[in-house]
Amino acid sequence: QQQVKxxxxxxxxxxxxxxxxxxxxxxxxxDYFPWYQQFPGKGPALLIAIxxxxxxxxxxxxxxxxNKSAKQFSLHIMDSQPGDSATYFCxxxxxxxxxxxxxxxxAGTQVVVTP
Amino acid sequence: xAGITQSPRHKVTETGTPVTLRCHQTENHRxxxxxxxxPGHGLRLIHYSYGVKDTDKGEVSDGxxxxxxxxxxxxxxxxxxxxxxTSVYFCAARRTGDxxxxxxxxxxxxxxx
Numbered sequence: 156q157q158q159v160k161x162x163x164x165x166x167x168x169x170x171x172x173x174x175x176x177x178x179x180x181x182x183x184x185x186d187y188f189p190w191y192q193q194f195p196g197k198g199p200a201l202l203i204a205i206x207x208x209x210x211x212x213x214x215x216x217x218x219x220x221x222n223k224s225a226k227q228f229s230l231h232i233m234d235s236q237p238g239d240s241a242t243y244f245c246x247x248x249x250x251x252x253x254x255x256x257x258x259x260x261x262a263g264t265q266v267v268v269t270p
Numbered sequence: 271x272a273g274i275t276q277s278p279r280h281k282v283t284e285t286g287t288p289v290t291l292r293c294h295q296t297e298n299h300r301x302x303x304x305x306x307x308x309p310g311h312g313l314r315l316i317h318y319s320y321g322v323k324d325t326d327k328g329e330v331s332d333g334x335x336x337x338x339x340x341x342x343x344x345x346x347x348x349x350x351x352x353x354x355x356t357s358v359y360f361c362a363a364r365r366t367g368d369x370x371x372x373x374x375x376x377x378x379x380x381x382x383x
Contacts, residue, residue, distance in 0.1 A: 161312070187370060198274070198360050198374030199313070244312055248370075257328060258303065258364075258372060262312040 158182055159247050161261025169269050174232035176264045178245035181226065185249035185259075188221065190230045193242045193263075202243070203230070235268045242266070273297060276361050276375035284383055289348040291378050293361030295341075301364035302344040303372070304328075304336060306357040313360065319344055351382040 161178045168174045178188075189204035205212045205219040205228065212219045218231040232239055245261040273296035283289050293302065301320055305313040305328075315328030317336040325336050333355060337345045348355055358379050362372045 164310075189370075189372075191372075191374075196376075198362075198376050199372075200374065201371045204370070257315055257318065259315075260305075260313040262310060 158259040159245060159261045161245050161264060163264060164262070165265040165267070167267045167269060168232075168235045170235060170237060172235050172268075174230075174235050174239070174266050174268070176230045176243055176245070176266075177227065178229065178247075178261050179225075179227045180247045180259075182247070182249060182259075183226070185247040187248045188219070188228050189246050189248075190217075190219065191244045191246065191260075193244065199244055232266070235266075237268045237270055240266060240268045274361060274363055274373050274375035276359075276378050278378060279376065280379045282381045282383060283351050285352060286350050289351050289380065289382075291346045291348075291359055291361075291380070293344045293346070293375060295344075295363040295373075297363065297365075297373075298341055299363040299365055299373075300341070301366070302338065303362040303364065304334075304344065304346045305360045305362065306330065306355075307360060307377070308357050316346065316359075348380075348382075351380075353382050356380060356382045 190202045191199035192202040193199040203214050203217050216233045221228045242263045248258045275294045277292045303318040304316040314330045319325045319338045335347045358377045360377045361375045365371045
């Protein structure tokens with residue numbers, strides 16, 4: 156079963172706008188929540204990651220918001236640029252007997268930033 | 271980065287034939303992974319390895335086997351390819367610790383006819 160649920164499946168945003176992607180997880184043992192960015196024909200690459208001891212992490216125009224009680228986390232892309240057009244994956248990992256090291260990924264969100 | 275090289279980049283094969291995909295890393299990471307990527311499903315774990323000759327199944331392991339005889343090489347074998355195994359396959363190596371990160375290869379596009 157999919158342990159990390161990601162939405163929306165796709166979104167279109169105008170240049171300068173804010174893109175928001177949401178993920179929800181089930182396993183409370185997860186303790187590492189990365190976001191990966193993938194361009195066509197390439198492998199995913201780490202964009203930003205958070206651990207549950209903080210509620211927010213910002214790197215440039217990218218911010219992760221984390222809500223431990225709701226078991227949800229989201230990626231915000233501020234001032235979206237055409238170069239941000241890509242597929243974004245959330246993921247979760249944790250030190251449990253059934254999920255240790257296995258990195259559960261969401262289904263992905265295709266983001267298109269229009270000029 | 272971890273210098274992940276996958277081969278081949280593209281392959282077309284026929285149903286019932288065995289296929290082996292190769293992954294090579296240059297950074298001596300202990301953990302390596304094989305994922306398949308399909309529209310609407312994201313990245314699904316096939317098998318992973320936590321050391322030489324130490325492997326375990328992921329969520330979609332049926333029809334696949336792996337081997338890791340050296341730290342740097344992780345092989346994925348489709349024992350008897352089926353059309354449902356047409357997909358893009360990604361290998362990854364994991365850096366652990368405070369700067370935890372998965373390094374992905376560029377993928378192998380496999381078509382089973």
